[in-house]
Structures are given as C-alpha cells and as structure tokens.
Amino acid sequence: MTTQALKQGAARVSRRDAMVAAFLALFLGSVLTFGTGMAAPDAVHNAAHDWRHSMGFPCH
Template identity: 40%
Template sequence: MNTNSVQAASAGAISSEIHKARFVAVLLGVVMLFMAGFSQSASFHNAAHDTRHTLAFPCH
C-alpha cells in the first residue's frame, strides 16, 4: 500500500516539473523573439531577418 502512494506522489511531482519546464521554455522563446524583433542592433537584425519575414514580424 505504501508503494502505490509513493508512486502516485512521484508521478505528480514529475508532472509538476514538466509544466515548469514547459513554462520556462515558452517564456524563454517569447523573450528571445522580442529581443530579436525589437533590437536596433544590426547583428541581431541580420541574424533574425528571414525568420521575421517568415512570421510576418515587421522589421523595416
């Protein structure tokens, strides 16, 4: 009986960690998108130029 409760708690903890990892990944992606999208640096602009046009993100 104790084994089952430990496994259930472990599965819940793993699910929680997966949600945290997804949130961090999405947040990082959004931050990177806006850093490249609104940066005035030519190097960022050139690195992200084709992606901007692919996503219909204005750059000029």
Template identity: 50%
Template sequence: MSIISSTGSNTDKSTASSTTTLTQRLTAAMFASILGASLVYFAGFSHIEAVHNAAHDTRHSAAFPCH
C-alpha cells in the first residue's frame, strides 16, 4: 500500500487581468447605443404588424406610457 501526498503549491498559477482602455469602452458604448436606437427605430416605425405590436405590447407590460 502506498500513500501519495501532494505538497505542491499554487504559486505557479498566473492571474490573467484584462484591462480595457477608455477608447475601447467608449467604442463599445457607442456601438451598443447605435444598435439600441436602430432596434427602437425599426420596431417603432415598422410596417410589419407583428413587429410593431410586439414592441407595443412590451412597452405596456413594462408599464411604459406610450400613448
């Protein structure tokens, strides 16, 4: 019978830190804002009844006044 003991330390593991620059964060925020505005514009002015009604019902379910 043999007993195996592990005395290894976890000091070998390196921690990965991800840093983003201000420019990267502003770029991501700008693209997210453009995407959001595009979706709102598409749903609000869509001539497709299903899309417009889905957006309208979503606003009502969130208690957002729309008319």
C-alpha cells in the first residue's frame, strides 16, 4: 500500500466529534470505575462469576 492510498483512505474527524468521543469515554470509564468501587464485594464477584460462565470460561 502506498502513502497516497493511505492518505486517501484516512477518515477525517472533526475536533468536536473527537471531544464528544473523549467525553463519552471518560464518562463511561468513570461510571464503571466508581460503580465497581462503590458496589458490595459480593455483587462484583457474582457479576464477574456470571460473566465468566456466559462466555464459556470454566471458573471452578
């Protein structure tokens, strides 16, 4: 692949779209971090345990 082909295929993202994506990623990360941090340890363990089973990973 040539440099010309790479330049033509590159998507252009506006600054506003990049800021919106960054804010949403920060918000989601904060919700996950603080939500897990504030949850009871048993609730977090059970959620992870159920996820492992739903993905087909053996855990015991």
